[in-house]
Amino acid sequence: MALPPHRVDYLPMADRPKISWPDEAKVALWIAPNIEHYEYLPPRDPRRNPWPRSPHPEVQGYSHRDYGNRVGFWRMLDVLDEYGVRCTASTNLAVFEHYPDIGKAMTERGWEIMSHGIYNTRYLSSLTEEEEREFYVDCVDTLRRHTGQELKGMLGPAVSNTVRTPDLMAEAGLIYHADWLHDDQPIPINVDNGPLVSVPYSIELNDVPVFLHHHDTAEFVEMVKAQFDTLYEEGETSGRVMALALHPYLMGMPHRIQGLEEILDYLLGHDAIWQTTASEIAEHFIEHHYQEFVEHAEGISGVHDAS
Amino acid sequence: MQKGSAGYTMPAERSVGMDHSHYPYSPLPTRAALTWPSGKSLAMGALVLLEHYEWDPPPDAYSLRNSSGGLIKLPAPDYVQLTHREYGHRVGVFRLLDTLERHGIPVTVAVDKLTAVHYPWLIDHLMQRGCELVGHGVAASQLITSKLSEEDEAEIITDCLDTLEKLSGNRPSGWFSPEGVESSRTPELLAAAGVNYVCDWPNDEQPYKMTTPVGDLVSLPLFLEVDDEFALWHRRASLASWEGMIVSAATRLHVDGQTSARHMMLTLRPWLTGQPFRIRTLDRALSQVTQLDGVWAAHGNDIVKAFSES
Numbered sequence: 001m002a003l004p005p006h007r008v009d010y011l012p013m014a015d016r017p018k019i020s021w022p023d024e025a026k027v028a029l030w031i032a033p034n035i036e037h038y039e040y041l042p043p044r045d046p047r048r049n050p051w052p053r054s055p056h057p058e059v060q061g062y063s064h065r066d067y068g069n070r071v072g073f074w075r076m077l078d079v080l081d082e083y084g085v086r087c088t089a090s091t092n093l094a095v096f097e098h099y100p101d102i103g104k105a106m107t108e109r110g111w112e113i114m115s116h117g118i119y120n121t122r123y124l125s126s127l128t129e130e131e132e133r134e135f136y137v138d139c140v141d142t143l144r145r146h147t148g149q150e151l152k153g154m155l156g157p158a159v160s161n162t163v164r165t166p167d168l169m170a171e172a173g174l175i176y177h178a179d180w181l182h183d184d185q186p187i188p189i190n191v192d193n194g195p196l197v198s199v200p201y202s203i204e205l206n207d208v209p210v211f212l213h214h215h216d217t218a219e220f221v222e223m224v225k226a227q228f229d230t231l232y233e234e235g236e237t238s239g240r241v242m243a244l245a246l247h248p249y250l251m252g253m254p255h256r257i258q259g260l261e262e263i264l265d266y267l268l269g270h271d272a273i274w275q276t277t278a279s280e281i282a283e284h285f286i287e288h289h290y291q292e293f294v295e296h297a298e299g300i301s302g303v304h305d306a307s
Numbered sequence: 308m309q310k311g312s313a314g315y316t317m318p319a320e321r322s323v324g325m326d327h328s329h330y331p332y333s334p335l336p337t338r339a340a341l342t343w344p345s346g347k348s349l350a351m352g353a354l355v356l357l358e359h360y361e362w363d364p365p366p367d368a369y370s371l372r373n374s375s376g377g378l379i380k381l382p383a384p385d386y387v388q389l390t391h392r393e394y395g396h397r398v399g400v401f402r403l404l405d406t407l408e409r410h411g412i413p414v415t416v417a418v419d420k421l422t423a424v425h426y427p428w429l430i431d432h433l434m435q436r437g438c439e440l441v442g443h444g445v446a447a448s449q450l451i452t453s454k455l456s457e458e459d460e461a462e463i464i465t466d467c468l469d470t471l472e473k474l475s476g477n478r479p480s481g482w483f484s485p486e487g488v489e490s491s492r493t494p495e496l497l498a499a500a501g502v503n504y505v506c507d508w509p510n511d512e513q514p515y516k517m518t519t520p521v522g523d524l525v526s527l528p529l530f531l532e533v534d535d536e537f538a539l540w541h542r543r544a545s546l547a548s549w550e551g552m553i554v555s556a557a558t559r560l561h562v563d564g565q566t567s568a569r570h571m572m573l574t575l576r577p578w579l580t581g582q583p584f585r586i587r588t589l590d591r592a593l594s595q596v597t598q599l600d601g602v603w604a605a606h607g608n609d610i611v612k613a614f615s616e617s
Contacts, residue, residue: 010426013398047382125382159378159387182390183397184583203378203387204582213543222546223584230402230583300428 007166007190008182008198009297017292019185019239021284025274026235027228028281029267032155032178032201033076033246034090034116035106037098038065042121050121050158065249069099072252077105079257083264088277090116090155090178090245093139096146107147112277114178115139117157124160132162136172152279155179155201170196176282184231184240186285188294195286199241199278206245207256217259224263232270241281329494330517330526340567341513343613347603348564349557350610351596352572353407353414354483354506354529355438357400357429358447359421360392368449371486375540376578392447392578396426399581404436406586410593415572415607417443417483417506420467423474430474439606441481442467442502453490460490464500481527481607483507495519504611509534512560512569514614525611527572530556534574539585546588553592561599570610 021028040057042050051058080087089111096103106113117124118139124132140151153176154169166177170191177189180198189196203209205227210220224244231240244263251260268275324332343350362384364370373380377388407414416438423430433440444451445463455463464482472478480503484493487507497505498519505517505524509531517524531537533552538544544552553573560569575581580589596602605613 008393010428011397012401012428012432014401014432015428123382156386160381161384161386163384179386180390181387182393203391205584209378215543215545219545226546226587227582227584230586234583 008180008187009190009294010300011187011293011297012300013184015296015300016185016238017289017296018237019285019289021239021274023274024272026239026272027231027270028239028241028274028276028284029228029244030088030199030241030276030278030281031080031085031244031246032088032090032114032278033073033080033248033251034155035073035095035102035248036065036068036092036116036120037095038062039119039121042119045123045126047126048123048158048160068247068249068252069095069102072248072250073102073105074252075254075257076246076248076252076260079260079264081109082261083268085264085268086275086277087111088114088279090114092116092118092120092157093142093146094118096142103146112152112279113143113147113149114278115143115151115154115174117154117160118142120158122157124156124162124165127162129162129164129168132164132168133171136168136174140172152176153178153199153282159203166191166196167193170194175286176278178243178278184234184242185238186241186281186289188290188297195290197282197285197290199281200243202243202245205243207247207250208245211250211256217256221259221262221266225266228267228270232272235272243278327491329519330515333515335512335567338513338567341569341614341617343568343603343617345603346601348568348601349561349599350568350570350603350605350613351412351557352570352605352607352610353403353412353575354441354572354607355400355403355407355414355416355575355577356443356483357396357416357418357422357426357577358392358443358485359396359419359425360389361421361446361448362389364446364448368446369452369454370448370450371488374447374486375536395577395579395581396422396429399577399579400429402581402583402586403575403577403589404438406590406593408436409590410597410604412593412597412604413437413439413606413609415439415441415481417441418471419443419447419485420445420470423470427474430471434475434477439481439608440471440475440477440479441483441506441607442471442479443483444485447485450486450488451484451490451493452488453492455490457492457496460492461496461500464496464502468500468502480504481506481611483529487529494524495521498522498524504607506572506607512563512571513567514570514611525614527570527607527611529572529574531574532556535576535580535585536574539579546585550588550592553589554595557596557599557602561601565601572607572610
């Protein structure tokens with residue numbers, strides 16, 4: 001957006017260069033299970049309380065999420081395997097240390113690991129610049145140590161950020177940031193040393209807000225199908241991105257898992273999709289479209305002198 | 308009146324009519340029958356909101372405590388909420404415009420000052436598509452409330468109207484306050500600024516006259532219950548339920564409007580209904596509504612003009 005901190009230039013969907021995905025796909029689809037650990041007794045953060053329901057520990061909230069790692073993940077994994085989905089796992093990287101079984105299951109399947117911070121109860125919003133710099137070193141090292149993968153992108157831990165986040169991510173060698181919900185296509189993010197792009201994630205097509213706000217599985221399935229139908233139609237003109245954000249503690253429940261099967265049946269039943277990972281979307285965009293997008297935005301953005 | 312203890316502070320005077328002087332009480336069945344041009348029974352309009360949320364609002368600015376969008380209230384910078392709203396300006400607005408145009412519904416757009424200043428391309432685009440612009444304050448992060456001085460409030464109103472006039476070529480005749488929040492002075496200050504109609508009071512199915520010490524203006528009520536934010540965000544209605552609300556409301560208004568005409572203003576947010584999965588619901592609802600015989604689709608100012616001339 002045009003206003004501070006000037007990270008993004010305005011580029012209306014109605015006037016943009018065309019995006020072409022591999023094999024003339026209309027939609028690049030990435031599926032992001034969030035593999036999380038919320039701490040039992042997190043340190044007190046003056047700006048955000050992870051467990052506001054009661055003094056800590058908050059055993060019920062903790063267990064609800066812990067269920068995901070003990071049970072839900074494994075039920076979801078069976079379904080994802082059945083459909084051969086290559087996931088981009090939004091991972092609290094300490095999961096590799098606490099739950100090596102989960103880490104092994106993800107790496108064996110060749111999933112891409114996207115950083116979702118170290119723990120979901122450690123927020124970026126309270127870090128100093130130096131602390132945030134160390135945080136990225138920790139994320140990059142932890143992932144490399146456990147998987148050999150180079151870290152390419154991040155969804156901020158519990159979607160927390162600072163104004164410096166994009167600069168520091170790019171400085172650490174990351175190329176995409178998933179916290180930007182502003183678009184259906186990758187968009188260049190202005191940073192000191194780039195490139196860095198946003199890859200569209202979703203808090204709408206996301207089981208957390210949907211189920212916590214009392215919608216049932218059938219509604220979620222309808223939402224996902226409708227989202228896909230629109231993007232698939234529009235993708236005829238220029239490639240679109242669709243993200244499906246899942247949490248094993250919700251979608252992996254016995255009364256919901258069938259919804260995931262319905263969703264995957266529907267989405268993967270279409271030919272012109274590119275079922276890929278967030279970093280492959282970012283890399284393709286950077287290689288083929290980044291420069292054109294930057295140049296086109298220069299002709300459109302700009303603050304009118306209203307004085 | 309009961310003579311109670313010293314702490315009992317109920318108003319001593321309970322006079323007939325409203326507890327303010329903006330408009331008189333007027334039960335709908337007692338009014339003269341309203342008619343729309345060509346005898347249509349229902350005027351249908353759409354108010355699309357382009358609201359700008361600042362990353363760093365002025366420290367004394369007032370914004371809603373539970374403003375919509377995003378996930379939960381996060382410490383600044385809340386990328387999630389801010390970019391969720393920004394989606395409307397970049398992507399969602401075009402889906403709304405395309406859909407409304409396809410159903411022949413002229414689009415009225417409430418634009419705040421910071422949107423106009425920072426998205427000049429969008430203002431040109433709206434004008435090229437024949438939209439009516441109405442004033443919408445400075446930003447959704449700078450609400451008009453009774454906490455402002457009268458001077459500052461008047462400044463917000465004229466600042467917005469002047470900016471929209473300068474950038475679009477037309478001075479708006481309508482107004483919708485950011486988040487629908489007013490001070491008790493707002494109607495008078497709007498009338499003083501030359502505004503002809505205001506959409507802040509969702510209390511009727513017909514336009515009605517407001518009076519202020521400096522002149523009259525028309526209230527053009529929006530339909531709050533089917534407002535996308537009210538229904539889909541705050542009440543979390545399902546998509547099917549929202550579609551049903553729009554269609555049954557329009558169907559009933561269309562019938563009741565045969566006695567005395569009605570209007571229905573749909574309030575639509577590009578970041579919300581402009582999402583890929585929601586736009587199809589609006590499309591389905593409008594397909595049904597526009598099949599009703601006797602619907603007059605119009606801009607806000609045309610509905611107000613027809614009301615004023617009837």
